[in-house]
Amino acid sequence: MRILVSVASRHGATQEIGTVVAEVLAEAGHEVDEIEPDDVGTLAPYAAVVLGSSVYNGRLAASLRELVDRQEGALSARPVWLFWSGPVGEDATPQEPDDVRDAARRTGAVAPRCFPGRLRPSELGIDERAVVARIDPEPGDFRDLDDVRGWAGTIAEQLLSPRGPGG
Template identity: 30%
Template sequence: MSSEPQTSSMPVLITYATSRGSTKEVADRIASRLHAVGFAVDCRPVDHVFSVENYSAVIIGSPIYHQKWLLDAQKFVDVEAVGLRMKPVWAFSLGMVGKPGWRRARAIKKETSRIEDVIIQKVPKVRDHRLFGGKDDGSSVSTPLRGLYRCLGGSFGDMRDWTAIDSWTSLIAKELHADGL
């Protein structure tokens, strides 16, 4: 008899880094939606994950600060790279995506590919990466910079698009089902 763990009985790991809590709330939402459609889930911060070995799939999230993922999330991908390469992996980022418009669209595209380049170096077959709007009241930014950001089509507040997050989660659930997980 094989001693291999039964993949389908293993939970899906939803793991995140956060500085101010908004990414945790998105991770919790993804976990609860997956749980609602029948998946066993485990949602925890990246620094509370012992190993990815006992998970069937992994969803990793981090906010973007100064154009990079938080260090804890980068470290997690580095340390777990070998294990992650053997699983279905999805990634998401939170950032200030702002209002639609060509200037922002270009900035978002650039930011998204910069983040993806780093993830793909470690986990080449990451299935998808999404940049969702985050939450920032702008209080940590100087008034002139806030004004400049607004002129460029950015906006402050809670920009999390729960409909987009739920749709993405449904796509992941479909793929997991298709994989027989």
């Protein structure tokens, strides 16, 4: 199957999660295109789509939300998986943004998945530093790429299932 993996990322951490997903799907024998949300055109070639976004200030990236706006019909006609990444810190409690529920409802993505993120203070812009100074999150890389591989493996299995995704 040809699968689109489209991930919105500011500083690369979520992009790398998307690349791990793409690698697992390719290892399972699928043809995988990784395309940034702003660059996604027609979905006609794709049998399934994986969407992802980092979360900033409680929101999915605008580019991912706009992709859902633009392609809502085509996305809802295909199996879609959705992940978001953001929580940082050993004791972070993920707070699923309303955007995630909205994107899942509109695309038909079942059980959106949250993956912890990575915070590197040195790469933040001035506005981001102001937010970080206020909420004082724990810097570091809290991503678990084995967990990501496991999730992507379940997608590969569902795509191979004779009953199709969800079966």
